Amino acid sequence: QKEVEQNSGPLSVPEGAIASLNCTYSDRGSQSFFWYRQYSGKSPELIMFIYSNGDKEDGRFTAQLNKASQYVSLLIRDSQPSDSATYLCAVFSGGYNKLIFGAGTRLAVHP
Amino acid sequence: GAGVSQSPRYKVAKRGQDVALRCDPISGHVSLFWYQQALGQGPEFLTYFQNEAQLDKSGLPSDRFFAERPEGSVSTLKIQRTQQEDSAVYLCASSQGQGDGYTFGSGTRLTVV
16 A cells, blocks of 8 residues: 555546545554646646645635545635646655655646 | 746656756745646655755655755755656645645656657
């Protein structure tokens, strides 16, 4: 079992819809969770982080964390074609906070 | 600098050739990480530096891979006797301290022919 699991997609949503991206992790001791966006041919860029159970909102993005279920999600409201990218879930692991990434979910927002 | 700088942006190496990839982290960032990203996959951890100390090299795939950060700023990832399976994007990231998210450089795309 990989440490961080994501559905590879593609997840296809119409413009204006809510995109829901999901991630599960295996290390029950993990405390910090990150979502990165990666456009094709570009490097990952941090869009959200969450440490506490519950929801964290930033603009059109909401990160949700459920430590009991070892589950993290990212919701993108009012999806735009410019949101089309691969979304990487990452979890801190180890004493010095090594980031472990999932394989990413490819999101396609169509007009 | 304003961001993490990596060079070269692209590198084509003949099988068996040695390569050196450079990373210049954000000024003042203590932590520096190297990742390898194969096509269609997430970044895979290679090694971690805290200042000049290499604290974790558990992700280096073989003894052909070597990384250094002698003065606690610029880092170099060296791959000796490159093989085709080394073809990937090599990403460098830095962070100010523990608990912070990383800032990634643009990466070096290595193609071994």
